[in-house]
Amino acid sequence: MQIAKVRGTVVSTHKTRSLTGVKLLLVQYIDAQGELMPKYEVAGDTVGAGINEWVLVSRGGAARKESGHEERPLDAMVVGIIDTITVDNRQLYSKKDEYRMSQ
Amino acid sequence: MQIAKVRGTVVSTHKTRSLTGVKLLLVQYIDAQGELMPKYEVAGDTVGAGINEWVLVSRGGAARKESGHEERPLDAMVVGIIDTITVDNRQLYSKKDEYRMSQ
């Protein structure tokens, strides 16, 4: 999986029927230093991720493993909201601190 | 999925039989700032997307999830026409404005 930040939403009313009811998030990838990269994904969401949250994104067939999504043409899915990332025993990211900082 | 703009069409009369009747669009990828990238895809289309429309493109096995396409050698499919893209509570793209601008 890749680490990404929820940046926004994509709305498509005229789409393939099997995508009906799927919330589509625009998530932007984050590198191993915690910086935003240009690369993004439009991903389905089943965990209720909100704007600016850091999430885990699964790609390929993994995106269709969620119950009820097996037959949908999804190639990217938000599968978890990240609490903490620890690299070399140092905390790279903490959701709690993120919220504290933004208040 | 990735965001792409429909740029044109590809015609192939001598092709594998299972591709008969599939409309092939040349779509060019768009980055998270809304700019065209060099990368493109020749994708099947089941939503009737037109030239210059912004669309969602699914790749890999997702491209064969559409009913009737399970056994076709497709690795990219247009699965939706985009109405709006919102990033950081700002509208990056709106199909309605696009049309208004181009009139």
Added chain:
Amino acid sequence: MQIAKVRGTVVSTHKTRSLTGVKLLLVQYIDAQGELMPKYEVAGDTVGAGINEWVLVSRGGAARKESGHEERPLDAMVVGIIDTITVDNRQLYSKKDEYRMSQ
């Protein structure tokens, strides 16, 4: 799918048994401006594509959708010979003109 130009052939006599009888083409990718890119693929061929022809290449599981190829370890397949590519209502490529020019 990606657009590619047939550049040559690869011969392997000592290979996995399931590849027996599969013709392997070396195809080089072409960008959205019609220029050769460094990227290439060694792809199976079921449409009888010839040297210098522009073709459509499917990758991943799509390469094994052709009847009789389901169990072969192929990850790229030539699935069509391109007649025309039209971008922004301008013809980027025409097989007919290509042949006329090279005579």
Added chain:
Amino acid sequence: MQIAKVRGTVVSTHKTRSLTGVKLLLVQYIDAQGELMPKYEVAGDTVGAGINEWVLVSRGGAARKESGHEERPLDAMVVGIIDTITVDNRQLYSKKDEYRMSQ
């Protein structure tokens, strides 16, 4: 598979149910000269890899081949801890020496 170094861990309490109990490692890819690359993966772990160990990472459907992981939305998995890498009859990496050096 790619060679990667275990750099840390990712914790997500609010995630898709099928990921419950899966330990998620942040692994950073290593190039053919043995140097760290910017590219990383958040991968499941079933071999009990520890921080700084060099591991083998499988991606795509291969990540779900481990017994009990078939239905989990994983697209990357640590499948082995590397003992030695030999290139051109020269040892590029040895786990034993790595430990000796770091003492």
Added chain:
Amino acid sequence: MQIAKVRGTVVSTHKTRSLTGVKLLLVQYIDAQGELMPKYEVAGDTVGAGINEWVLVSRGGAARKESGHEERPLDAMVVGIIDTITVDNRQLYSKKDEYRMSQ
């Protein structure tokens, strides 16, 4: 498939059980001009490829098409030893000449 040169081997004793008995080769990709690229793969081998031989590497699900490997977490496999590569009617590589040259 991609063209690669066998550069070495990777040994992992502590690995997922289903990889037991699989020989793992470190193969480095070769571009369309016949030059080594930085990109590599750790691939399974069922054709008995030796150091310095040029081989064909299949990736993704194709790597698990070999009989007996369907349930192994492999995402890359050496599927053939290359005899000749011909580009634009010129021989880019010949295994026979390679051996003659190196004697």
